[in-house]
Amino acid sequence: MSAEERVKKIVIQQLKAREDEATSEARFVQDLGAESIDSIELMAAFEAEFDIEIPPEEGERVQAVGEAVEYIEKKLKEKDFSHKD
Amino acid sequence: MKICIFEDEGYQNLYPLSLTRPVFELKCGQVTLRERILRNFPTVDTSYFMREYLTPAFSQDKKEVSVNEMEALKREDVFFINGRWLLSKGELSLTGEEEIGICGEETLYLRATTKTIKDCFSLNFREFIDSLKQKLKKKEVKARMITYPWDLINNNCWALEQDFEFPVKEGIQGKLPCSATIYGEKDRVFVAKSATIQPLVLLDSTKGSIYIDEEAIVFAHSHIKGPSYIGKKSQILGANIGEGISIGPLCRVGGEVEETIMHGFTNKAHRGFFGHSYLGEWINIGALCTNSDIKNDYSTVQVYVKGEFKDSEATKVGSFIGDHTKLGIGCLLNTGTVIGVGSNVVTAGKVLPKFIPSFTWYLNGRFYKGYGLKQIIETARVVMSRRKVTMSPEEVKVLEKAFKISKKEREKLIEKSKR
Numbered sequence: 001m002s003a004e005e006r007v008k009k010i011v012i013q014q015l016k017a018r019e020d021e022a023t024s025e026a027r028f029v030q031d032l033g034a035e036s037i038d039s040i041e042l043m044a045a046f047e048a049e050f051d052i053e054i055p056p057e058e059g060e061r062v063q064a065v066g067e068a069v070e071y072i073e074k075k076l077k078e079k080d081f082s083h084k085d
Numbered sequence: 086m087k088i089c090i091f092e093d094e095g096y097q098n099l100y101p102l103s104l105t106r107p108v109f110e111l112k113c114g115q116v117t118l119r120e121r122i123l124r125n126f127p128t129v130d131t132s133y134f135m136r137e138y139l140t141p142a143f144s145q146d147k148k149e150v151s152v153n154e155m156e157a158l159k160r161e162d163v164f165f166i167n168g169r170w171l172l173s174k175g176e177l178s179l180t181g182e183e184e185i186g187i188c189g190e191e192t193l194y195l196r197a198t199t200k201t202i203k204d205c206f207s208l209n210f211r212e213f214i215d216s217l218k219q220k221l222k223k224k225e226v227k228a229r230m231i232t233y234p235w236d237l238i239n240n241n242c243w244a245l246e247q248d249f250e251f252p253v254k255e256g257i258q259g260k261l262p263c264s265a266t267i268y269g270e271k272d273r274v275f276v277a278k279s280a281t282i283q284p285l286v287l288l289d290s291t292k293g294s295i296y297i298d299e300e301a302i303v304f305a306h307s308h309i310k311g312p313s314y315i316g317k318k319s320q321i322l323g324a325n326i327g328e329g330i331s332i333g334p335l336c337r338v339g340g341e342v343e344e345t346i347m348h349g350f351t352n353k354a355h356r357g358f359f360g361h362s363y364l365g366e367w368i369n370i371g372a373l374c375t376n377s378d379i380k381n382d383y384s385t386v387q388v389y390v391k392g393e394f395k396d397s398e399a400t401k402v403g404s405f406i407g408d409h410t411k412l413g414i415g416c417l418l419n420t421g422t423v424i425g426v427g428s429n430v431v432t433a434g435k436v437l438p439k440f441i442p443s444f445t446w447y448l449n450g451r452f453y454k455g456y457g458l459k460q461i462i463e464t465a466r467v468v469m470s471r472r473k474v475t476m477s478p479e480e481v482k483v484l485e486k487a488f489k490i491s492k493k494e495r496e497k498l499i500e501k502s503k504r
């Protein structure tokens with residue numbers, strides 16, 4: 001499964017969204033109805049799924065599904081790169 | 086002779102309450118442990134020793150006071166007093182022989198002359214005290230020492246009665262409407278001139294004194310049992326206030342509360358019960374939050390102290406909550422629960438875990454790091470500004486340090502929640 005598919009699966013589970021709602025453009029708060037506590041749980045779920053660390057100040061800037069995919073792919077590349085070192 | 090109030094290693098047993106303040110700034114009765122010591126020696130010069138990171142915030146409104154200054158101790162005879170001592174009226178005399186007062190393994194005080202101080206002097210306060218301990222003769226003394234957070238609660242009724250005798254103020258200075266009732270001795274009730282007592286309030290002094298301080302408002306249908314202290318500008322919102330209560334200043338209290346100490350600006354405005362608990366400052370307790378203070382099997386209560394659960398040897402123990410923590414609606418706190426500083430708790434109806442570290446979000450059964458320290462400080466600023474208080478840079482530094490100190494235990498539980 002691609003990172004994008006995994007992100008969408010988590011979004012659907014955590015925010016109780018329908019599959020057709022979890023588009024790349026969908027914003028967590030405005031479109032999917034996430035409260036601040038949902039966002040905290042969402043970021044923690046991303047951390048657990050991808051085995052990455054999301055600092056709170058970076059997590060706060062991730063506000064839509066597409067942004068989450070982009071951010072996580074970047075994080076995974078960094079992790080891959082540091083492992084090769 | 087001058088006095089020196091100091092912190093010893095015992096501060097860690099009093100976390101999270103002592104994470105953001107020196108131990109002697111903890112309250113018992115109407116006042117702090119420090120104020121209780123000082124009122125015995127009102128005209129004596131005082132210096133203080135405490136953890137270094139607390140000094141700027143402690144000193145900000147005490148410009149003339151010496152804090153963590155070793156050289157200041159060299160100039161005259163010094164009477165060193167342990168800041169965890171719950172001192173009673175007239176219990177201690179400045180004059181007397183050079184000696185150490187001990188209570189079990191605790192050092193209560195050290196009385197030393199300038200010569201002895203010079204002989205034992207070290208720039209490190211702990212080493213200096215250790216050196217004095219070697220030199221001075223010991224005297225066994227009985228005393229009330231605050232070793233664990235529940236000691237503050239267990240001594241509160243006693244302290245409240247002591248404090249009622251201390252001020253020279255007497256009687257009811259404020260107006261008492263004809264439908265408000267004092268049940269018990271009238272001279273065990275003090276209502277300050279600027280305090281407001283609404284109709285249909287019952288002040289029960291049959292078991293202890295009641296002190297309602299300046300500009301406090303007791304709303305209709307409140308029932309207050311003594312001994313209790315309602316601090317300046319606090320509001321009692323039709324609450325059922327049991328004995329052993331110290332509130333304020335500027336707290337709002339509703340529901341049912343007994344045997345509980347609350348620092349300033351803390352709100353528990355709605356229904357729900359809190360008993361045998363100690364709440365720091367700027368805490369908000371959501372509607373219907375309730376704590377247990379006795380177990381169903383009436384066994385002694387275990388409380389999280391220094392990384393492990395310790396038997397309090399008491400059957401009635403409530404909750405201990407650090408400054409700036411917020412409990413969402415309907416939280417259920419187990420007997421002897423400890424919640425750190427700056428935490429955010431939202432529950433899904435289950436009883437909370439017995440320990441939630443500082444600066445942690447506890448949501449629906451899991452621990453999270455939340456939005457981090459920056460956001461916690463930002464929220465604290467907003468909360469404080471609503472009461473027209475500005476958070477000082479010194480206070481921010483205390484929270485930053487507390488965040489670092491509590492990092493390990495926080496990360497451990499957050500990591501565990503990921504599995």
